[in-house]
Amino acid sequence: VGLPARGKTFTAAKLTRYLRWLGHETKHFNVGKYRRLKHGTNQTADFFRGDNKEGVEARNEVAALAMEDMLSWMEEGGQVGICDATNSTRSRRNMLMKMAEGKCKIIFVETICNDQDVLERNIRLKVQQSPDYAEQTDFEAGVRDFKERLAYYEKVYEPVDEGSYIKMIDMVSGNGGQLQINNISGYLPGRIVFFLVNCHLTPRPILLTRHGESLDNVRGRIGGDSSLSEVGEVYSRKLASFVEKRLKSERTASIWTSTLQRTILTAQPIIGFPKIQWRALDEINAGVCDGMTYDEVKKNKPEEYESRRKDKLRYRYPRGESYLDVIQRLEPVIIELERQRAPVVVIAHQAVLRSLYAYFADKPLEEVPKIEIPLHTIIEIKMGVTGVEEKRYKLMDAVNPTAEV
Secondary structure (H helix, E strand, O other): OOOOOHHHHHHHHHHHHHHOOOOEEEHHHHHHHHHHHHHHOOOHHHHHHOOOHHHHHHHHHHHHHHHHHHHHHHHOOOEEEEEEOOOOOOOHHHHHHHHOOOOOEEEEEEEOOOOOOHHHHHHHHHHOHHHHOOOOHHHHHHHHHHHHHHHHHHHHHHOOOOOOEEEEOOOOOOOOEEEEEOOOOOHHHHHHHHHOOOOOOOEEEEEEEEOOOOOHHHHHHHHHOOOOOHHHHHHHHHHHHHHHHHHOOOOOOEEEEOHHHHHHHOOOOOOOOOEEOOOOOOOOOHHHHOOOOOHHHHHHHHHHHHHHHOEEEEEEOOOOOHHHHHHHHHHHHHHHHHHHHEEEEEEEEEEHHHHHHHHHOOOOOHHHOOOOOOEEEEEEEEEEEEEEEEEEEEOOOOOOOOOOO
């Protein structure tokens, strides 16, 4: 719920990504897409007038279509549907609640923004990116039309004060923002609130990299806590040089490692930034297979080798972990990365970085164990208003093939 240009679609996309990553079947239904399919992209502000009877009926019709699709999808096994529209009047929300009666629980998430600078930036971004203005050659005319549309919405807008709701008020910058919560209970609604409390739009980079090549990488051994090879030590120095250049004006940046010595040693040459060790960033626990090579697992534990080959995502090493276990323990790391306003460098391990990367890149869980995270490469994730962008920097080649996990 909310007026246009208040970050609804951005919040909806972010929440969808988070819940999917945690393993909940989640889908984002954008009513604007339904409207454009049915009524085209060239509607002027006039279409959105509160006293334009045909326009109101047309907009209610596409909202009902999106809601019907969402409810059908839930009947087929979907868990969380996100109905992304202005839903700015009580009558529209009542219509949705009647449709959902006895089928699912509804929570309204209302985004409110009173910061004129942020609004102006959002409006211009919206006109730049929205298919509604793709054919508009005069950018400023598009901005004027959008502001007119906004004024029509403002005339009829009724803030949420009914049912279960979460109000996000001025949370864009994160300074002085507040969250109001009413009638929220249960595990999933609780996770949603926890996530939204920690979200903001401050653009900042997150750098992900594996530790430098370790002695166990050279030997092809799984897990362990070995130190770096000579090649790994060279990478640690190259990484330090890269980080110090890339983040030289970012004094509040921090370096996160696991508690295993190969990540701590990789971070060692980096100076000028605080270093934080997270047990949650430790490599997947290979249990009884820790320290073995894959050939040894195949020879000595053929059943385990085969089970893992068949379903790498859910396979759990005896007395160890599966990828799904790793994702669960990484949730606090994701929340903390969302909360951070300064850049973060994460130096971790292949399975862990696959899981983190899957969150940012919105990859299906089934793909997580196959994601390529090469040694001696930095993946820069840029988080900001337009979503998530990615850049890769290969600092050097890996000399030895590495054990995959």
